[in-house]
Amino acid sequence: MKQTLSLEEIYVPVEKQLEKVPEVIFDILATPNELTHEVIRHFFSRPGKFLRIALTFFGALIEKGEKSEIEEEKLLKLGAAFEIFHSATLIHDDIIDSAFVRRNIPTVHVKWNPQVAVLVGDYLHDRALEAIFSVGNPRITAAFLKTAATVCDGEIHELAEKNNFNLKEAEYLRIIEQKTASLIACAVESGGILAGLEPEKSEALRRFGRAFGMAFQIIDDCLDFTGEEHEFGKTLGADCEAGVLTLPLIRLIELVDEPAKSEVYKIFKSGFGSGRFETLKGLLMEYGTIDYAVSKAREWTEKARLELSVFPASPARTGLERLLDYVLERNR
Amino acid sequence: MKQTLSLEEIYVPVEKQLEKVPEVIFDILATPNELTHEVIRHFFSRPGKFLRIALTFFGALIEKGEKSEIEEEKLLKLGAAFEIFHSATLIHDDIIDSAFVRRNIPTVHVKWNPQVAVLVGDYLHDRALEAIFSVGNPRITAAFLKTAATVCDGEIHELAEKNNFNLKEAEYLRIIEQKTASLIACAVESGGILAGLEPEKSEALRRFGRAFGMAFQIIDDCLDFTGEEHEFGKTLGADCEAGVLTLPLIRLIELVDEPAKSEVYKIFKSGFGSGRFETLKGLLMEYGTIDYAVSKAREWTEKARLELSVFPASPARTGLERLLDYVLERNR
Numbered sequence: 001m002k003q004t005l006s007l008e009e010i011y012v013p014v015e016k017q018l019e020k021v022p023e024v025i026f027d028i029l030a031t032p033n034e035l036t037h038e039v040i041r042h043f044f045s046r047p048g049k050f051l052r053i054a055l056t057f058f059g060a061l062i063e064k065g066e067k068s069e070i071e072e073e074k075l076l077k078l079g080a081a082f083e084i085f086h087s088a089t090l091i092h093d094d095i096i097d098s099a100f101v102r103r104n105i106p107t108v109h110v111k112w113n114p115q116v117a118v119l120v121g122d123y124l125h126d127r128a129l130e131a132i133f134s135v136g137n138p139r140i141t142a143a144f145l146k147t148a149a150t151v152c153d154g155e156i157h158e159l160a161e162k163n164n165f166n167l168k169e170a171e172y173l174r175i176i177e178q179k180t181a182s183l184i185a186c187a188v189e190s191g192g193i194l195a196g197l198e199p200e201k202s203e204a205l206r207r208f209g210r211a212f213g214m215a216f217q218i219i220d221d222c223l224d225f226t227g228e229e230h231e232f233g234k235t236l237g238a239d240c241e242a243g244v245l246t247l248p249l250i251r252l253i254e255l256v257d258e259p260a261k262s263e264v265y266k267i268f269k270s271g272f273g274s275g276r277f278e279t280l281k282g283l284l285m286e287y288g289t290i291d292y293a294v295s296k297a298r299e300w301t302e303k304a305r306l307e308l309s310v311f312p313a314s315p316a317r318t319g320l321e322r323l324l325d326y327v328l329e330r331n332r
Numbered sequence: 333m334k335q336t337l338s339l340e341e342i343y344v345p346v347e348k349q350l351e352k353v354p355e356v357i358f359d360i361l362a363t364p365n366e367l368t369h370e371v372i373r374h375f376f377s378r379p380g381k382f383l384r385i386a387l388t389f390f391g392a393l394i395e396k397g398e399k400s401e402i403e404e405e406k407l408l409k410l411g412a413a414f415e416i417f418h419s420a421t422l423i424h425d426d427i428i429d430s431a432f433v434r435r436n437i438p439t440v441h442v443k444w445n446p447q448v449a450v451l452v453g454d455y456l457h458d459r460a461l462e463a464i465f466s467v468g469n470p471r472i473t474a475a476f477l478k479t480a481a482t483v484c485d486g487e488i489h490e491l492a493e494k495n496n497f498n499l500k501e502a503e504y505l506r507i508i509e510q511k512t513a514s515l516i517a518c519a520v521e522s523g524g525i526l527a528g529l530e531p532e533k534s535e536a537l538r539r540f541g542r543a544f545g546m547a548f549q550i551i552d553d554c555l556d557f558t559g560e561e562h563e564f565g566k567t568l569g570a571d572c573e574a575g576v577l578t579l580p581l582i583r584l585i586e587l588v589d590e591p592a593k594s595e596v597y598k599i600f601k602s603g604f605g606s607g608r609f610e611t612l613k614g615l616l617m618e619y620g621t622i623d624y625a626v627s628k629a630r631e632w633t634e635k636a637r638l639e640l641s642v643f644p645a646s647p648a649r650t651g652l653e654r655l656l657d658y659v660l661e662r663n664r
Contacts, residue, residue: 033485035492092454096447115428115491118450122424122457123484129461130477141473145462152455153365159447160367 004329007049010322013315014057017076021053024080028131029124039108039120043087046103052086052187053079054323055212059191059205061316070195074135078194081131081144082187088124089151089183091117096159097242101235140190147186154178163243165265169250173214176221181213188212188320204307208320211304216327218297221246222290225281227331237277240268247296249280251289294328301328336661339381342654345647346389349408353385356412360463361456371440371452375419378435384418384519385411386655387544391523391537393648402527406467410526413463413476414519420456421483421515423449428491429574433567472522479518486510495575497597501582505546508553513545520544520652536639540652543636548659550629553578554622557613559663569609572600579628581612583621626660633660 011018022044029040056079060070093099094107095117101107109117125148132144158175161167189206197205224239225248239246245253253264264283267276284290301324311317343350354376361372388411392402425431426439427449433439441449457480464476490507493499520541524534556571557580571578577585585596596615599608616622633656643649 031485033488033492036485036488092450095450114446116488118424118427118453119484119488119491121450122454123481123488125454125457126477126480126484130481133465133473133477141465145458145465148458149455149462152451152458153363153368156365156368156448156451156455159451160365 004325005322007051007054007326010319010326011050011054013319014054014061017057017072017079018050018053020076021050021080021083022047024076025084028077028080028084028127031123035116036120036123039112039116040124042105042111043091043108043120046105048083048086048103050083051216051323052082052184054319055184055188055209056082056191058316058319058323059188059209060195062192062195062205062311062314062320063197063201064195074137074194075191077131078135078140078190079187081128081135082183082190084124084131085128085144085148086183088121088128089155091121091124093155095121096155097238097244099235099238135194137194139193143186143190143193147182150178150182154180154182158244161245164245165253165268167245167250169247169254172245172247172250176214176217177210180217180220181210184213184216185209201310204310208304208307211300211307212320212324212327215297215300215304215324218247218293218300219327219330222248222293222297223331225284226290237272237280240280241271243268247293248284248289251292252284252287255287255289256283298328301325336657337654339383339386339658342651342658343382343386345651346386346393349389349404349411350382350385352408353382353412353415354379356408357416360409360412360416360459363455367448368452368455371444371448372456374437374443375423375440375452378437380415380419380435382415383548383655384414384516386651387516387520387541388414388523390648390651390655391520391541392527394524394537394643394646394652395527395529395533406469406526407523409463410467410472410522411519413460413467414515414522416456416463417460417476417480418515420453420460421487423453423456425487427453428487429570429576431567431570467526469526471525475518475522475525479514482510482514486512486514490576493577496577497585497600499577499582501579501586504577504579504582508546508549509542512549512552513542516545516548517541533642536642540636540639543632543639544652544656544659547629547632547636547656550579550625550632551659551662554580554625554629555663557616558622569604569612572612573603575600579625580616580621583624584616584619587619587621588615630660633657 025044031037057075060075090102091108094102095109095114099107100110108120129148133141154175154177158179161171161175185206186209188209189202192202192205221239224236224246227236240249253261256264260283264280267280270276304324305321308317308320357376363369389407392407422434423440426434427441427446431439432442440452461476461480465473486507486509490511493503493507517538518541521534521538524537529537553571556568556578559568561568572581585593588596592615596612599612602608636656637653640649640652
């Protein structure tokens with residue numbers, strides 16, 4: 001039986017670099033402004049999964065192995081910049097979604113206020129861009145700037161489709177491609193570009209990252225229904241309560257007959273009080289739509305795996321393959 | 333008697349370029365996303381003063397005259413990028429300050445909602461950075477990225493000092509330097525860099541822009557008390573009602589005796605209902621603190637004027653000098 005490894009185990013080939021990242025993040029974000037500093041300390045007191053950083057590092061090491069001659073300083077800055085940019089989008093997202101908890105601690109707009117969250121998000125955003133630029137690789141800067149606008153477009157797209165009970169699967173896929181997969185694709189591709197991979201190969205990494213990101217977001221959306229709140233670190237059902245339709249629910253609405261559809265609609269409109277979340281989960285299980293979504297995520301991980309075939313065996317390639325398994329099995 | 337010219341008259345040496353800017357702005361901001369597009373159309377339906385664009389253009393033309401060989405496409409993109417970035421900060425600012433009206437039309441967070449305003453602000457921000465980067469001058473990109481973070485730091489600084497009735501003039505000056513003057517300095521300096529000015533001269537332009545920006549913001553803060561709402565295009569007294577102390581009020585608090593100070597404090601705390609705004613304006617007039625602020629602004633315009641002495645006479649230099657007069661006399 002295949003055993004899924006923990007992130008810690010998967011990260012072994014890049015653990016030395018990963019250890020140095022928190023310091024680089026705090027260096028990039030250093031500010032004499034006390035309020036900003038305090039918010040940053042709060043937000044990063046519970047580090048995330050460092051997934052984008054690990055992907056950047058694996059992307060950079062995939063051809064040259066551990067003895068790569070990439071300047072470590074640049075690599076660390078690049079990884080840190082992706083994490084900071086991602087954090088900026090999370091801080092703004094949490095305002096948009098009115099989320100209370102992230103990584104088991106209060107969100108910035110709750111602990112302070114939405115104004116602080118808007119501005120500190122902007123600050124992180126700007127610092128991330130400055131760090132990317134200071135890496136000094138125009139191809140990476142161009143890819144990153146393009147991606148930043150795409151992520152934003154995806155978020156607006158999601159917002160525009162809020163409360164649209166008739167959202168179709170294709171539209172949902174387009175949204176998650178823009179808001180999630182594009183940044184992950186850019187992270188792993190940028191690692192490859194920094195390592196001097198030829199375009200053909202860095203593009204394979206980008207396609208890998210895109211497919212990886214699609215799977216990651218689909219599973220994330222499943223966890224919004226099936227996760228354990230404490231493990232997941234977020235309030236369950238938050239997407240749905242905020243009026244955001246995700247794949248398990250979209251599929252359910254496609255499958256059920258009219259009376260059941262009305263019931264789902266009622267739950268969707270009236271929120272999760274009085275056991276309605278449990279009723280909805282029951283329907284998702286009954287119609288197998290969580291399994292459907294997981295199977296779709298699995299298809300994306302298989303697409304991603306194929307993209308790695310152009311690379312020789314290496315600890316970095318193995319790391320990326322293991323991350324694909326992790327994404328499907330994760331509970332946080 | 334010196335007659336202050338209108339912006340239209342001052343802009344004559346760059347009017348051909350300015351005419352093309354709206355199209356460049358819409359090109360940079362083009363998106364298939366309907367909601368984004370609609371918000372952008374709304375926001376730019378009442379163009380601003382295009383001050384940052386004009387400053388960029390004058391900065392670019394100051395040594396070479398009208399027959400400059402700067403690639404016009406790059407210059408237009410640069411000016412448009414500054415205007416878009418500035419617009420992004422306005423959209424976010426209006427959320428922070430809970431402002432209802434900007435340029436006599438509803439603010440984005442009021443017409444749509446704060447979520448849309450956060451994201452469209454982010455979108456404009458990212459597109460502006462991408463446009464700057466595509467101009468292809470690393471010195472400009474570096475200066476701009478540094479400035480973006482400074483602007484943001486200034487806004488957070490202002491937010492942190494909200495409701496601080498004891499804010500000192502020096503602290504206020506530091507805030508407006510960061511949030512306003514730094515971007516204006518960067519706009520005019522970038523024009524100079526694009527035109528290939530030697531660093532000594534582009535730095536003179538930056539210092540000009542910084543002093544210009546200080547004067548501009550001080551007058552803006554006076555207009556918050558003394559403007560005509562329709563001319564100014566914003567709700568009067570908005571800063572003060574939002575708990576933001578500006579120079580006329582800071583000076584008043586310094587000057588008045590304890591009983592009057594208590595009265596000012598009461599107005600500051602309880603808002604502008606029941607004729608309190610008129611009472612406050614009366615006190616500002618009685619103690620001459622609007623005049624004080626205007627005299628400080630005038631000092632900054634004189635500092636700015638001195639920086640121009642390194643440049644030969646030219647329509648662009650004259651344009652910058654006239655803008656200094658305009659800033660002091662403007663009513664919007």
